[in-house]
Amino acid sequence: MDEFTRINKFFAPLAGEAGLELKDDAAVLAPPPGRLLVLTVDQMLEGVHFLTGDDPALIARKLLRRNLSDLAAMGAAPLGYLLTIALPPSLPEEWLAGFVSGLEADQRQFGISLLGGDSSSSLRDIGLTATLIGHVAPGQALRRNGAQAGDEIWVTGTIGDAVLGLEARRGRLADPTGFLTRRSMLPNPRVGLALAGIANAAIDISDGLMQDLGHVCQASGLAAVIQANLVPISPEAAAQGPGIMELRLTGGDDYELLLAVPPEKAEALRAACTGIKITRIGVFQPGDGIELLGDGGAMFNLATSGWKHF
């Protein structure tokens, strides 16, 4: 199948109006009036971000969702995306069909469409990128640098499932229900929360709670104190026993949001997050670095990469 047949058969049906049926050199998009555009790009590479035999539909959805999570962290609503695919010539057409079915499913779920892309052969491995375009009202983009001393630190969902799921996929721990594995392969980006005027800063937890919290501390010029036993844990993670705390706090790929919220906005936050588990885990304060308190108030000594930067 040549490039044009491939585009017409698999990708043209995914194109929105701005994609011009993928028949032109570029997409033409009317930006939503009075809004700022929010743009982000992420790549997923075979052998680095996914394994060779992984379900192509889940790869497609994770590719979109990692980017959607970045938009969510900025408080932006998604519009559409551009895609690049580099596929080895030996890859069966079924792989592509599965990949496209994943894109289709998440286009419907998140109300986005394909704007354009580029398709190429690769020498060996599969390489994928998605560039997501979203929009936000002027002055309402959530930044990492807006946290204030006294803001409380909140997180959505549960923390550490994805890294445990990766461990399960590597055969290093049991995942009888498959929950942890699913959390690792199909994140649930927190798009659509109306957090402007509530959160002073936000980030998505992609590199691990400690590291991403560290980014907010650095950008905002603040320290953070968090209590390890407040960091929300899923029943499936809790079933692994107490030895996984460090892994949970430093492992990536959860794609939950971490928010800096003034104490007086806690109720507004709960209202904005109806139906989503949210948990207060600590507070920002003057200084730098992160203090991690254990049950007795002692500081954990984390030595993995998520921690080492701070």
Added chain:
Amino acid sequence: MDEFTRINKFFAPLAGEAGLELKDDAAVLAPPPGRLLVLTVDQMLEGVHFLTGDDPALIARKLLRRNLSDLAAMGAAPLGYLLTIALPPSLPEEWLAGFVSGLEADQRQFGISLLGGDSSSSLRDIGLTATLIGHVAPGQALRRNGAQAGDEIWVTGTIGDAVLGLEARRGRLADPTGFLTRRSMLPNPRVGLALAGIANAAIDISDGLMQDLGHVCQASGLAAVIQANLVPISPEAAAQGPGIMELRLTGGDDYELLLAVPPEKAEALRAACTGIKITRIGVFQPGDGIELLGDGGAMFNLATSGWKHF
């Protein structure tokens, strides 16, 4: 060097205002008021689009320029770009420094800035993508589907140099001045031409003259007649002798523009393209397919991939 050090050292200095110093989850861009956005993405892969030892500064510039050429084909002015890089861990830091120097040079030359990106390790090969964002006035985007019967077919620059340059790099022909090789490695995208109201359709010649002309024919529902001896040739290509016609007409990577222009707009076209060589090579007419006329009016019989689709 970890990802954050790499971004701070090499890429943060390239970021424009909308890139937020590359310190957030996404870029925030105020779209130019009253304009449509034009978006395109292209990838360049080691071993597919460039060779392992190629100058990284030229790779960077070609990556941007291929995308800038897509914007030029739509009549759009460039604003900025997002970048992904996947680099094998063994790659020396000098490669990255060279790559960034190329980005820097073309940012200055084309008035664009870095909006965001993603950096990853790769298993083996270098993989690069750029997503370019431009803008155009409503109703002024040049499309492939706007050609009218009777429109004349014009091209910018000279055609076929890049494929000859690739042949030269493979040792298959002589390139004593290096001109053909340079045309292959550093295209000159035709951005900034005010073609709205003059050209009815446009495309950039990236896949070869015959194939890209075929795209305009298909999209516009027309046939084309072109005269082979009118297709503009550089002195360096002409010095290769008469046997290269087929290669020139089907080889890619020239990144010149092909335009559909009504006969009465020829003078306006010349005025819009002051300082740029432009040449009329044929005409659109009712029907489908491309007729290629030789000196005696006979049709060439091209059998390579650029031709086979039409």
